[in-house]
Amino acid sequence: MQNNVINASVSTQNLTFRPGGTPALFEVIVNNDSDQFANFQIEITAAGETRNPDYRWYKLEPEVAAAKPPGSSTTFQVFVLNSPIPGFVGTVNLTVTIFSPQLAQQRRLVLRLKIEPDNQPTMLSVELPVREFQVYPRNTVDIPVRVRNLSQQTVNVTLRFAGVDVSWLVSSAERRFALDPGGQTEAVFQCQPLSVVQAPSDIYPFTIEATSISGYPAIAEGNLEVLPVGFVEFSVTQNLQIIPLQGGWLPNWKADNNSFELVFRNASNLFQEINLKLQGRDWRKCTFKTVPTTANLNLGETTKLILDVQTNRPWLGIGKTLLLEAKPELSDQRLGSTDPATQNLELRVLPILPLWLQLAILLLLLALLALLFQPEPIMHTRSVNSVGFSGTSLSVVSGADDCTLRLWNINGDRLEPASINYDGLSVACDRQQKPKGLLAITNDAVEVARFIPLENDRVAVGLDNGVIELRDVPTGKKRNELQDQKDPKAKGDRVFDLAFTKNSLDLFSGYGSGKVRQWTRTSTNDNFQPEPKVIDLQTQQQLSGFQVRGLTLSPDDQTLVMSGNYKRFLLWQWNQSLTKNKLPNLSVQKLEKLDQRIGREDYIWGLAFVPDSADKILATSDSGGYITIWNLDKCQNQANPQNQISELNCPILDRWSASKLSVRSLAFNEDGRLLVSAGDDGRVMMWYLTPEHKLDKIKAATGEIIYQSTEKINTIAVKTINQTSAIVSGSEDSQVRLHPHKIKSGS
Numbered sequence: 093m094q095n096n097v098i099n100a101s102v103s104t105q106n107l108t109f110r111p112g113g114t115p116a117l118f119e120v121i122v123n124n125d126s127d128q129f130a131n132f133q134i135e136i137t138a139a140g141e142t143r144n145p146d147y148r149w150y151k152l153e154p155e156v157a158a159a160k161p162p163g164s165s166t167t168f169q170v171f172v173l174n175s176p177i178p179g180f181v182g183t184v185n186l187t188v189t190i191f192s193p194q195l196a197q198q199r200r201l202v203l204r205l206k207i208e209p210d211n212q213p214t215m216l217s218v219e220l221p222v223r224e225f226q227v228y229p230r231n232t233v234d235i236p237v238r239v240r241n242l243s244q245q246t247v248n249v250t251l252r253f254a255g256v257d258v259s260w261l262v263s264s265a266e267r268r269f270a271l272d273p274g275g276q277t278e279a280v281f282q283c284q285p286l287s288v289v290q291a292p293s294d295i296y297p298f299t300i301e302a303t304s305i306s307g308y309p310a311i312a313e314g315n316l317e318v319l320p321v322g323f324v325e326f327s328v329t330q331n332l333q334i335i336p337l338q339g340g341w342l343p344n345w346k347a348d349n350n351s352f353e354l355v356f357r358n359a360s361n362l363f364q365e366i367n368l369k370l371q372g373r374d375w376r377k378c379t380f381k382t383v384p385t386t387a388n389l390n391l392g393e394t395t396k397l398i399l400d401v402q403t404n405r406p407w408l409g410i411g412k413t414l415l416l417e418a419k420p421e422l423s424d425q426r427l428g429s430t431d432p433a434t435q436n437l438e439l440r441v442l443p444i445l446p447l448w449l450q451l452a453i454l455l456l457l458l459a460l461l462a463l464l465f466q467p468e469p470i471m472h473t474r475s476v477n478s479v480g481f482s483g484t485s486l487s488v489v490s491g492a493d494d495c496t497l498r499l500w501n502i503n504g505d506r507l508e509p510a511s512i513n514y515d516g517l518s519v520a521c522d523r524q525q526k527p528k529g530l531l532a533i534t535n536d537a538v539e540v541a542r543f544i545p546l547e548n549d550r551v552a553v554g555l556d557n558g559v560i561e562l563r564d565v566p567t568g569k570k571r572n573e574l575q576d577q578k579d580p581k582a583k584g585d586r587v588f589d590l591a592f593t594k595n596s597l598d599l600f601s602g603y604g605s606g607k608v609r610q611w612t613r614t615s616t617n618d619n620f621q622p623e624p625k626v627i628d629l630q631t632q633q634q635l636s637g638f639q640v641r642g643l644t645l646s647p648d649d650q651t652l653v654m655s656g657n658y659k660r661f662l663l664w665q666w667n668q669s670l671t672k673n674k675l676p677n678l679s680v681q682k683l684e685k686l687d688q689r690i691g692r693e694d695y696i697w698g699l700a701f702v703p704d705s706a707d708k709i710l711a712t713s714d715s716g717g718y719i720t721i722w723n724l725d726k727c728q729n730q731a732n733p734q735n736q737i738s739e740l741n742c743p744i745l746d747r748w749s750a751s752k753l754s755v756r757s758l759a760f761n762e763d764g765r766l767l768v769s770a771g772d773d774g775r776v777m778m779w780y781l782t783p784e785h786k787l788d789k790i791k792a793a794t795g796e797i798i799y800q801s802t803e804k805i806n807t808i809a810v811k812t813i814n815q816t817s818a819i820v821s822g823s824e825d826s827q828v829r830l831h832p833h834k835i836k837s838g839s
Contacts, residue, residue: 097126098123098132098190098197099122100121102121105203105204106206107203108205108208109208110207111174115172118169118170119168119170120134120167123164124160124162125163128162128194129159129161131158131159132190133192133193134168135191136186138187149175149176150171151171152171153168153169154168176205185202185205187202188200216241216242216302216309217302217310219238219239220314222235223313223314225283225315228318229285229286229290229291229361230285231284232284233284233316234281235314235316236279237280237300238277239251239277239278239302239310241271246272248305249270249303250302251268251279252265252267252301253298259286260283260291267279267281288359288391291318291361292363293361294317299311300312321360322427324431325430326420326431326432326433327354328352331435331438332439334439334441335348335405335442337350345405348404349401350439352401352437355396356395356420357394358389358393361391363389367420368382368397368399371419372436373415374414374415378402379401379402381399382399405444406444410443411442411443414438415438417435472490473496474493474523475806475824475826476490476823477537477539478542480542481811483546485813486501490541491534491539492826493537494521494523495534495535496521496532497541498510498530498531499529507820514568516533519533520533531563531568532563535561536556536559539586539588542591542592543565544562545593547596548565551565554589560599560611561574574611576626577623585603585607586603587601588641589601589602598666599612599620600652601643602641603640605639606637606640607626610624627678634680637657638656642655642661642696642699646708647702647708651708651724652666653710653724655699658691659714659715661696662679662680662681664677664678679739681722681742694714695754697756698756698769700759700767702764707725709723709785710722713756714754715754717749717752717773718750719769719779720744720747721744721745721747723742723785727741728742746787751771753772753773754771755771757770757805758808759810765783766779767781768798768808769795769808770805770821771804772804774802776797776819776831777798778792780792798819805821805824807822816834819833
């Protein structure tokens with residue numbers, strides 16, 4: 093006997109099988125008569141059968157024998173499950189083929205299988221020409237099915253599709269039709285997965301079953317793969333964040349982090365897990381963490397990821413901006429990256445010391461340096477009592493308690509010392525004075541300074557010692573000096589105010605003694621006569637203790653108004669000649685009816701006529717903080733005994749509270765529609781008046797604050813220059829200030 097010979101035998105030569113009954117069994121015994129290890133396989137074929145891989149009519153145990161040593165044997169059990177030829181009844185030869193990969197030989201054995209009739213034979217076969225299908229959501233795919241009638245009679249067939257959601261099928265999941273004996277037909281099931289959210293990407297097994305009333309069902313299996321599609325949308329709620337989160341006025345050195353809110357929306361049919369990677373130009377300068385660490389995204393779901401970024405903050409500087417880039421990484425990258433793949437982030441890192449504090453420290457240092465190295469500003473050295481514009485409005489003269497007169501030039505919106513330097517020792521009132529802009533040094537404190545009309549190169553100065561000096565501008569040279577030589581008490585009688593007539597031929601001066609003097613001259617080329625006309629108001633019982641604090645002339649130069657304590661002002665029709673032993677035509681207006689308590693220290697401080705008006709409209713301000721507008725043309729005189737001053741009852745056009753403290757100075761602009769006031773509350777106020785000379789409550793019922801100071805303001809003057817109100821003030825802090833103010837439309 094040759095080597096590598098396969099010896100085999102079957103347990104029977106005849107076998108009977110009834111379809112639908114118990115499987116028929118026979119055994120195949122294989123002997124290894126070779127000189128090497130070998131394993132064996134067997135295959136069974138039936139005469140006249142049609143090979144169909146989907147139709148298995150027998151089963152082997154084992155299917156493949158393990159390698160056995162020489163001389164050993166292997167027993168295979170063969171179970172006949174169905175008829176090898178569907179629908180056949182009778183005897184068929186079965187061929188058993190035994191082979192071994194190692195021995196390269198085979199052996200065949202033959203037995204007869206008798207197939208008996210069955211009450212429910214197999215009549216149908218189902219075949220899928222294609223077993224694997226791919227489709228995108230919302231797209232359709234055709235699944236063809238081939239059905240064959242194996243019986244010898246017409247069969248009514250029911251074809252059912254199962255295994256995937258029936259809602260994916262375009263039409264019914266069931267087909268019904270009749271098949272002729274031995275006939276074949278093809279049916280198509282059209283499948284359309286739903287939206288991206290409702291059709292996750294996966295492989296879905298399905299079955300197609302063909303059934304008939306009188307036979308066994310036939311089944312074919314396949315797979316439907318839903319392909320991945322869609323995207324994961326990536327956005328950031330706010331791309332710019334600032335450290336610290338809450339900006340504050342105070343240093344916050346503990347704040348070193350801030351968070352970005354990252355938003356992900358799954359618009360694909362893939363379940364995703366997202367991990368975040370931080371990159372970009374400055375990612376090494378910071379540390380980060382995400383909450384949660386991983387974002388889980390179901391289909392159609394939107395979720396948020398908090399990216400917390402931490403970095404070191406500088407103490408100084410204007411801050412820095414870190415440029416970062418957030419890049420999500422998807423667990424399933426079949427669709428690539430998110431859309432967009434990255435997001436640019438900006439982290440603004442502010443210094444620990446806020447910028448305002450740095451600037452404040454810097455300004456403080458600069459201020460200290462300025463105090464150390466800058467020259468002392470030019471100004472008066474004591475309280476400023478009087479300011480006044482020249483007729484050209486381009487220069488201002490000021491007088492103060494430091495015994496000086498100063499000249500200032502208007503340069504745009506600034507007031508600058510005039511470009512003159514005092515020639516001589518600049519010491520006044522025992523104090524060193526800055527020579528620049530110093531017009532003159534007087535013999536005593538200056539109470540009032542007034543430019544002489546028609547002579548803008550000359551100014552009259554009233555001093556605390558009772559002297560009136562007339563000086564040239566800008567040389568400061570003293571041209572004349574006025575003092576009542578016949579009155580022994582004139583020396584030291586303070587000159588509180590001066591008033592010129594428009595032709596400059598008459599000068600009125602008011603004194604603390606209650607006297608008013610009228611100085612006259614025949615022409616502007618002459619000096620004033622040394623002997624004035626004098627009115628002593630304190631000689632009247634009703635004016636005992638009265639001081640003349642303010643003087644002003646009406647626009648027609650016919651009426652001189654004198655104001656002082658006890659909240660009174662007097663009118664003098666001065667053009668009437670004085671007669672011996674008779675007072676001039678004087679009358680007094682008292683405010684007792686307006687104020688219940690009036691004493692010696694209650695003053696009318698400010699006086700101002702509406703300029704160039706046909707009516708005599710007078711504004712007064714007092715120590716109670718009130719401003720009152722009077723119509724002097726309609727005053728009524730009350731009859732009084734001879735040689736007594738008559739009392740007035742002048743109508744009040746308007747009256748309002750301008751301050752809780754004394755209002756010391758008033759001034760109208762040229763058209764009388766704007767009234768400016770200043771006083772002890774440190775405010776320069778502008779009041780808008782109606783054509784009827786009443787407070788315009790529509791424009792500014794409470795007035796408009798032009799300037800606010802902590803020091804008292806003693807005096808103001810107003811001029812209109814190029815549609816701008818130029819307001820000059822003099823105050824207790826020795827300063828002369830310019831307050832330019834744009835006039836409102838219609839003012």
